[in-house]
Amino acid sequence: MKGILKQLREGIWEQNPIMVLLLGMCATLATSTSVVNGLGMGISTTVVLICSNVVISLLRKVIPNQIRIASYVVIIAGFVSAVDMLLQAYLPDISNSLGIFIPLIVVNCIILARAEAYASQNGVLKSAIDGLGMGLGFTFTLLLMSIIREILGNGTLFSGLPFELDLTFGGKIQPAMLMIMPVGGFLTLGFIIAGKQKITMIQNNRKRKISKSEGGQS
């Protein structure tokens, strides 16, 4: 149980796919323009990631080494197409607004990277949890970015959901359009990564101090 929590923590914070591993940048910058899009992309990617990790982990002894990348891509593409069709059939709104980005999950490096680096070497349960952790980390960062970008760039929050908030006071404040353009994506990403680094540094310093003071006492 502790191991599972630690693994999830790794995915969400220590090894966060966006903030630390810098994977899947293209999808991140493109879909973090609004909370609904970010969340939709995050959840879809998480589902695909868990499924592909489980299947690749199951097949890790069957797939010959020489054709492993080709096999991974086929499996991932299969799941993405399935998710795409299911979204179109049952959640058409999300499917409409995510548009081209769902098929692009196929080439999202997070999924291939986890398949290659983790699922192909670990058991089914561990791989599933790794997929969940990484997916949650991806979703969490997308959510963070899209909240910032939607508020600053569009003047709304949760636009498209029933509890939509209008923060422009009825159009009195002109939102900074820059923030929902690609430039804004890069800016937000930069600041978020810097913030994450700062927090990690503070945590490490504190740990060092504690271990030092403990060492002094003994």
Add this chain to the structure above:
Amino acid sequence: MSNMKKEPEKQRSSKGRRLSKEKHSSENRSLSKENRSTENRDLSKDRRAIIKLAVTLFLITSITAVMLAGVNALTKEPIANLKIETRNKALLAVMPNSTVLEDKTFTTETLTIFTLERPNGSYGYCVEVAPYGFGGPINMIVGIEVVMNEGRYEKRVVGVAITSMQETAGLGTKANDESFLSQYNGLFYPVQNEDGTLNISPSAITIGRGDVDVDAITGATVTSLAVNRGVNTALDAITVNAEGQVTFDGSVDGTSGATTSNSEDNSTSMYLSFSSMDDIWEVA
């Protein structure tokens, strides 16, 4: 399962042996017949390994294909239903409380014109066009009515709705906002000039900033232009003569907005779908 576990080991060890042999044989390439025969054996082994790889990949691909076929069969119907539902919803959003007259639908390769009976008994026309935007075709429906104003007929935009598009999320998708689309409501195109002759110049609703009919969306110029082109195309697809008779012009290209073929061809394609003269009706 235990067999499978052993397989990679076997492979690896045979590979190792093969490598060492290859080294050996290349060193003494022309020396003995024995070496040559082992080389042959290696080749056949290689071939077997390659075939094994191909078969494995083929199996993985086929299983994936079967799975996808299953999902496709499962979702095909809901997706098709949803498409019709969205279309009907869009038609009714453009012209509320109307009934779609399915048998008076006019279709060309690039556009579809639906005829609707409106609550007051008059006819409305919904033109489905797909101008090319920034990320692909923008499927949209333009509602048009033909009304008499100061003794002259005019084609008037009742409403515009977008059914699907692949524009940039957060920028191009703003084309679907009411604040943008509602700018088209009430814009019109006179059928006759002031002297009574037919106005044959193509519709030109202007878009941009400043002294124009429609304000474009900031940061989504290509999308705005595409939507505008779609509305102009839709207006051109409906032809009205001096007596207010409505015909549909099949020569208008709903994907680009350009008129493709000459008008004679189109009139025939037009009458193919409207067999009797009764089908060309007067505007009430």
